[in-house]
Amino acid sequence: MIHHSWAEPFKIKMVELLKMTTPAQRKKALQNAGYNTFLLKSEDVYIDLLTDSGTSAMSDQQWAGMMLGDEAYAGSKNFYNLEAAVKKYYGYKYVIPTHQGRGAENILSQIMIKKGDVIPGNMYFTTTRLHQELAGGVFYDVIIDEAHDSSNLFPFKGNVDIGKLERLVKKFGAKKIPYICVATTVNMAGGQPISLGNLKDLRNYTNKHGIKIILDMTRVAENAFFIQQREEGYKRKSIASIVKEICSYTDGATFSAKKDALVNIGGFLALNDKNKYEEASNLVVVYEGLHTYGGLAGRDMEAMAIGIGESVNDNHIRARIGQVLYLGKKLNDLKIPIVNPIGGHGIFIDAKKFLPHLKQIQFPAQALAAEIYEDSGVRTMERGIVSAGRNSKTGDHYYPELELVRLTIPRRVYTQAHMDVIAESIESVYAKRDKIKGLEMIYEPAYLRFFQAKFKKL
Numbered sequence: 001m002i003h004h005s006w007a008e009p010f011k012i013k014m015v016e017l018l019k020m021t022t023p024a025q026r027k028k029a030l031q032n033a034g035y036n037t038f039l040l041k042s043e044d045v046y047i048d049l050l051t052d053s054g055t056s057a058m059s060d061q062q063w064a065g066m067m068l069g070d071e072a073y074a075g076s077k078n079f080y081n082l083e084a085a086v087k088k089y090y091g092y093k094y095v096i097p098t099h100q101g102r103g104a105e106n107i108l109s110q111i112m113i114k115k116g117d118v119i120p121g122n123m124y125f126t127t128t129r130l131h132q133e134l135a136g137g138v139f140y141d142v143i144i145d146e147a148h149d150s151s152n153l154f155p156f157k158g159n160v161d162i163g164k165l166e167r168l169v170k171k172f173g174a175k176k177i178p179y180i181c182v183a184t185t186v187n188m189a190g191g192q193p194i195s196l197g198n199l200k201d202l203r204n205y206t207n208k209h210g211i212k213i214i215l216d217m218t219r220v221a222e223n224a225f226f227i228q229q230r231e232e233g234y235k236r237k238s239i240a241s242i243v244k245e246i247c248s249y250t251d252g253a254t255f256s257a258k259k260d261a262l263v264n265i266g267g268f269l270a271l272n273d274k275n276k277y278e279e280a281s282n283l284v285v286v287y288e289g290l291h292t293y294g295g296l297a298g299r300d301m302e303a304m305a306i307g308i309g310e311s312v313n314d315n316h317i318r319a320r321i322g323q324v325l326y327l328g329k330k331l332n333d334l335k336i337p338i339v340n341p342i343g344g345h346g347i348f349i350d351a352k353k354f355l356p357h358l359k360q361i362q363f364p365a366q367a368l369a370a371e372i373y374e375d376s377g378v379r380t381m382e383r384g385i386v387s388a389g390r391n392s393k394t395g396d397h398y399y400p401e402l403e404l405v406r407l408t409i410p411r412r413v414y415t416q417a418h419m420d421v422i423a424e425s426i427e428s429v430y431a432k433r434d435k436i437k438g439l440e441m442i443y444e445p446a447y448l449r450f451f452q453a454k455f456k457k458l
């Protein structure tokens with residue numbers, strides 16, 4: 001049967017009831033949270049689009065797997081099931097579980113980076129860059145220029161600009177570049193994919209210079225969907241085969257299983273080099289736990305192993321991204337300024353265009369996220385100047401070109417009717433946009449400030 005619709009390939013077995021709040025309650029909750037949506041209580045949220053991380057609904061198969069947890073300290077059979085899933089679907093030789101993605105980033109950064117090293121990447125990600133810096137490295141952005149323009153319709157805005165990489169090689173020397181970090185569906189660019197053509201060219205280039213490629217494969221299945229839809233020669237290939245091909249051009253990967261792999265906690269570091277694997281499996285004992293559990297219970301590893309298989313199912317991914325596209329199209333029809341093409345895991349509102357009367361230092365995306373919550377109880381998050389943080393050398397704010405509010409869609413959680421309510425709320429906030437005030441930061445933590453910073457209204 002040919003499926004034309006993206007209708008969900010599942011039915012709902014259990015539901016979680018939501019609390020409705022009044023505008024007065026939301027106003028108060030926002031003040032208490034210092035206008036930071038990360039500091040709201042989840043029970044005060046109606047539709048939660050803060051993140052797609054750890055917020056997906058597990059399948060009955062995954063829950064059944066949880067009951068098969070082998071809670072042994074060492075050598076749990078669930079670890080071997082996870083290892084088999086990683087080999088089967090991703091093709092990496094060695095895997096070390098970690099409590100989540102940043103656990104893997106920490107271990108990777110410590111074993112690969114020396115002080116003064118240069119780490120290129122297709123746009124920064126908050127936790128990834130911080131671990132590179134804590135290990136003594138300096139991050140350089142080598143994504144193509146199109147990625148920084150919210151209205152540029154290039155289909156692969158996650159591509160690496162190999163010319164930019166070459167300039168780094170000429171300036172610092174390839175020896176100073178242990179690896180390039182390549183993300184799939186680049187989060188901070190609005191969930192934009194990298195093409196397989198670009199990845200192959202990058203592989204050829206890095207092979208010549210002895211530079212490794214480490215994949216941030218957190219949303220690799222979503223990237224594979226865009227390759228299937230947009231890249232010449234992949235229309236008839238399965239998501240599973242495209243995912244495996246992506247991994248085949250890389251030397252290893254960090255993975256937050258809380259996204260693609262449909263679990264509430266978990267991640268891993270995967271490597272092909274035996275020596276590096278041995279180094280990592282020794283270091284993981286210091287930070288996460290033994291190399292056969294890495295901070296996870298046996299049941300978590302089992303749910304992850306099953307979730308990896310479900311994540312590369314063609315019907316699953318088509319419905320997942322279909323829902324994101326449905327909301328994005330509605331907002332495009334309403335002429336709301338969003339990042340286009342629409343990305344894989346959410347809709348990103350361009351806050352500079354939504355609130356042109358605010359300067360970037362008045363935190364327009366942070367202010368807009370607060371306003372949306374106050375309007376309807378829909379929780380979104382800032383991906384702009386607050387997330388970008390400060391330059392660790394000069395202490396100045398980074399001023400990223402993209403100042404975005406992310407409406408991140410959890411997998412298998414909300415319905416089409418929820419998407420309609422979200423679009424209505426954005427429409428009503430857009431109608432009163434001229435009245436939205438900026439914010440002043442009144443508390444700034446040292447690391448990853450977007451999680452805990454507090455603001456007051458100007």
Ligand code: PM9
Nearest residue numbers: 051053100101102125127187216218256258
């Ligand atoms: N991403 C997200 O909401 C959760 C933390 S920031 C709000 O998008 C990539 C591309 C990610 C990511 C987390 C991590 C870290 C690495 N790479 O959160 O530690 O999007 O599992 O993964 C979040 P963990």
